[in-house]
Amino acid sequence: MIELKDITKTYRKSGGMEVKVLQGVSLKIKKGEYVAIMAPSGMGKSTLMNIIGCLDKPSTGEYRLDGIEVDKMDDDSLSSVRNKKIGFVFQSFHLLARTTALENVQLPLIYSTEELDMNALAATALEEVGLGDRMHYVPSELSGGQQQRVAIARSLVNDPSILLADEPTGNLDTASSTEVMSIFDKLHKDGRTIVMVTHSDEIALRASRVIRMRDGKIVSDERRAA
Amino acid sequence: MKQAKTVKLALRAIGMNKMRAFLMMLGVIIGITTLTVIVSVGKGASAKVMKTVQNFGANAVMVFAGGGKVMGPPDEKTNTLTLEDAQAVMQEVKGIRSMDPALIRLGRTVKYEENNTNTVIYGGTTNYGDAWEWSAESGDYFTEEDMAGMARVAVIGKTVVDDLYDKTDPIGTNIKIENVNFKVIGVLGPRGTSPMGMDMDNRIVIPYTTASRRVFNTPYISIIRIAAADSNQVEKIENDVAALLKERHHIQSGFPEDYRVRGASSVSKMAKGMMGTLNLFLGLVSLISLVVGGIVVMNIMLISVGERVNEIGLRRAVGARKKDIRNQFLIESSLITLMGGIIGVLVGLVVAVLIPIMSKGKMPAMPSWEPFVLGFIFSVLVGILAGIHPAKKAAEMDPVVALKG
Numbered sequence: 082m083i084e085l086k087d088i089t090k091t092y093r094k095s096g097g098m099e100v101k102v103l104q105g106v107s108l109k110i111k112k113g114e115y116v117a118i119m120a121p122s123g124m125g126k127s128t129l130m131n132i133i134g135c136l137d138k139p140s141t142g143e144y145r146l147d148g149i150e151v152d153k154m155d156d157d158s159l160s161s162v163r164n165k166k167i168g169f170v171f172q173s174f175h176l177l178a179r180t181t182a183l184e185n186v187q188l189p190l191i192y193s194t195e196e197l198d199m200n201a202l203a204a205t206a207l208e209e210v211g212l213g214d215r216m217h218y219v220p221s222e223l224s225g226g227q228q229q230r231v232a233i234a235r236s237l238v239n240d241p242s243i244l245l246a247d248e249p250t251g252n253l254d255t256a257s258s259t260e261v262m263s264i265f266d267k268l269h270k271d272g273r274t275i276v277m278v279t280h281s282d283e284i285a286l287r288a289s290r291v292i293r294m295r296d297g298k299i300v301s302d303e304r305r306a307a
Numbered sequence: 308m309k310q311a312k313t314v315k316l317a318l319r320a321i322g323m324n325k326m327r328a329f330l331m332m333l334g335v336i337i338g339i340t341t342l343t344v345i346v347s348v349g350k351g352a353s354a355k356v357m358k359t360v361q362n363f364g365a366n367a368v369m370v371f372a373g374g375g376k377v378m379g380p381p382d383e384k385t386n387t388l389t390l391e392d393a394q395a396v397m398q399e400v401k402g403i404r405s406m407d408p409a410l411i412r413l414g415r416t417v418k419y420e421e422n423n424t425n426t427v428i429y430g431g432t433t434n435y436g437d438a439w440e441w442s443a444e445s446g447d448y449f450t451e452e453d454m455a456g457m458a459r460v461a462v463i464g465k466t467v468v469d470d471l472y473d474k475t476d477p478i479g480t481n482i483k484i485e486n487v488n489f490k491v492i493g494v495l496g497p498r499g500t501s502p503m504g505m506d507m508d509n510r511i512v513i514p515y516t517t518a519s520r521r522v523f524n525t526p527y528i529s530i531i532r533i534a535a536a537d538s539n540q541v542e543k544i545e546n547d548v549a550a551l552l553k554e555r556h557h558i559q560s561g562f563p564e565d566y567r568v569r570g571a572s573s574v575s576k577m578a579k580g581m582m583g584t585l586n587l588f589l590g591l592v593s594l595i596s597l598v599v600g601g602i603v604v605m606n607i608m609l610i611s612v613g614e615r616v617n618e619i620g621l622r623r624a625v626g627a628r629k630k631d632i633r634n635q636f637l638i639e640s641s642l643i644t645l646m647g648g649i650i651g652v653l654v655g656l657v658v659a660v661l662i663p664i665m666s667k668g669k670m671p672a673m674p675s676w677e678p679f680v681l682g683f684i685f686s687v688l689v690g691i692l693a694g695i696h697p698a699k700k701a702a703e704m705d706p707v708v709a710l711k712g
Contacts, residue, residue, distance in 0.1 A: 175710070
């Protein structure tokens, strides 16, 4: 499903100095896997996530998503790939203020080219994360855990091939973290493919596969029995 | 991308900061208000010009004794125009249907029993009705016999009737003009205001012969009223008459004339000239307001883009293309200026209704549908022009950076 081959990413800093964030990453992720990527901060895990999520392009290397060579696509096509195949969950939720949960969840559907029943799809996604009774609440009326669940519903609404979660519990207290993580457990059980960046061992232990990175390279890749 | 949804989202974004939205609209409101006033005043003015020309007579040419630029009859010291001039014009200029040379005196006292008033005395010929296209409403004009006999008969205007009579029928009554007794034989139909703002109904028409020899004792005339056979000939007649009089009065080129010739076209030119200056001024106000309004919209949109970096990043992450982001901000700025435009048109129409009332009819204004079209076009245009830079800036953001920001 995800096939990365010798991916490198080099940034040019304002001083003209080049920073090699990724130095040849090769990785295959199969459908239904629950992968945790762990690395100290600044070691390239966010860049890797952005490349997997088609928000960023690799400097060199090949990337196939569902068999499509996405590293060669233009900006509009990448937007379309994100819209159809990727679901993002961010550390800071990124919900639109003063906008109901239902409308926040509909956001990806606005950019879809298909004619969809936006209300029904968004409602189903919210029910999936257990917020069927909070559809018309605005973010400020919801707890942190609930807000992140709305964000998860938003990432599910377009029925993506993979869920990409970047430190999804980074802004949450323990109780809310547990609440959110059990949703991911459930989604994994339902057969979703999940890639999650974290630096909490406790959270990584819930995944079926843990990849550790350092200095832009993968240093370990272990599969665990679920 | 669902356009209806985009508009709804844009409206919500505008609604989230009403004060800011109002400030963004302000320049456009002022600009479109002024534009609406210009159009309304312009329409009112051209209607007034039309009416002025109509009152003057669409195929009329008038010759006034005395030089200068002002219109209207001369004072009694101006003795430059004669009946011979009138006869020469009638003989030599082609295309004249009818002519009425007249001796006019302004502000003369007229008495009926205990009532008196000041009015214009017009000593004319039996051609009056034809040359002025002005019929008697009741009674009759004087006849050739009255002319020949220097009869003391008068046809009086509506204002004179109102000033002198309560309920009595004026016809058959006796009035005193400059202490000479006259018999009222007719009442003129209403005519309204002259191009110079004179009440044309405040006049008494008597035979020229009577005026010349019995009342004012002068051989000269004050004006010649000419009616062209065809309104297309008016300008030609105007030029021909002027040329003929120049020759008859021996006016050297470069020296001022001692007469003035005015046709319907010069009357409308004069009336339009008075409105033109005002329109130019208001046009500048409108243009400046729209430009300043556009700059304000652009700057606030730039601030808004800066504040919503996260939102832009998120939208890009869930599949918005660059052009979706660009359109979102363009629609937002255009909607704001469109709202400003609608408010501006409504305020402008209110002003347009108030202007004639406040100026007591001196400044006409006519509300119409055109401001809605112009307001729509100009406000949306300002919105798009002002929004294009912020919208492009938003669209070109790197989503990775925007999500972190």
